[in-house]
Amino acid sequence: MFNCLRACLLACCVLLAGCEQELLKSLDQRQANEVLAVLQQANIAANKKDVGKLGYTILVDEKDFSAAVDLLKTRDLPSKARIEISQLFPAESLVSSPRAEKARLYSAIEQRLEQSLLTMPEIVSARLHLSYDVEGADTRKQAGGVHLSALVIYQNDVNESLLINEIKRFLKNSFQTVNYDDISVVLAKKPIAQHSSPLVKAALSPWLLGGLCVLFLGLIGVVLTLCWIKFGRRLYPSKRETQG
Known part of the structure; x- marks a missing residue:
């Protein structure tokens, strides 16, 4: 039992x-x-x-x-795994060309800067794009300047102009050759999530409710059976026990 x-x-x-x-x-x-x-x-x-x-x-x-x-x-979760430059260019690896090396390097820099922007308390998501002269990596001609564009989602009430200036100043100081006018930042406010508390449970589905009812009735039957075995015989002894 x-x-x-x-x-x-x-x-x-x-x-x-x-x-x-x-x-x-x-x-x-x-x-x-x-x-x-x-x-x-x-x-x-x-x-x-x-x-x-x-x-x-x-x-x-x-x-x-x-x-x-x-x-x-x-x-924008789950977030990407943190990128380390040493992971992209290990000492024993061979890089195919200066162009490939430059592309991989700038891709890593994009992700590192995104990770840095996410440390700001107002920012919940960030995407950074770098535009650069790929052809200049394979030739001796002077490479063109770098252009940066950032798409940032923020939360709470903040001064958008101040936040844009902070982001642009941070990105400007991350590159020696980039001009301040070549950095563009687009902001978007995170929508307010509407959701009920987990303490307020939704109605149980019919099959789950039915299964719980069956189990509950089964538990009651088991408890009554155990009570009868333990106490019922004392209150209502069988004929054999009475004759004895």
Whole structure:
């Protein structure tokens, strides 16, 4: 009887756990923590699961899945893995041409600058594009100047003019040859996420509600049976026990 009761309780746990849906997988610890923090700030209940060599998986309730996807799309998450220049140009590797070397270098610089912009508290997402003279890398002619364009999504109420000036000054000081007028910054404010608190649960689906009712009735039957075995015989002894 106790084994039956234990099995019923386990079945209840399995049903409740089945409400969660996989949102992201194969994340490193930094990416998983960033996603988890953003979801919790938006009142979306989420769990982080360590799956060993496969990284981390983020789970959310089925009712929150659509809201979570929209939120992560707005915040441009999960973020890219951090780029180190030494990873792109290891000492033992052979670079095919100066043009390829320059393209890879500027691509890495783009990502490094994006990562730096994200450290500003007002910025939630940043995309940086560099325009440069690729042909000048394979010839001796003087290469053209660098042009920078940044697309930035920010949060809270900020002075847009001040934020643009800060971003342009940061990018200007990141290159020796770039002109201030060759830097363009486009701002967009993050939309306000509308989502209910995870404490307010949505109505259970019919099949889940029916399954829980069946398990609940089964648990009641098991408890009544155990009570009868323990106390019923004392109150209503059988004929054999009475004759004895």
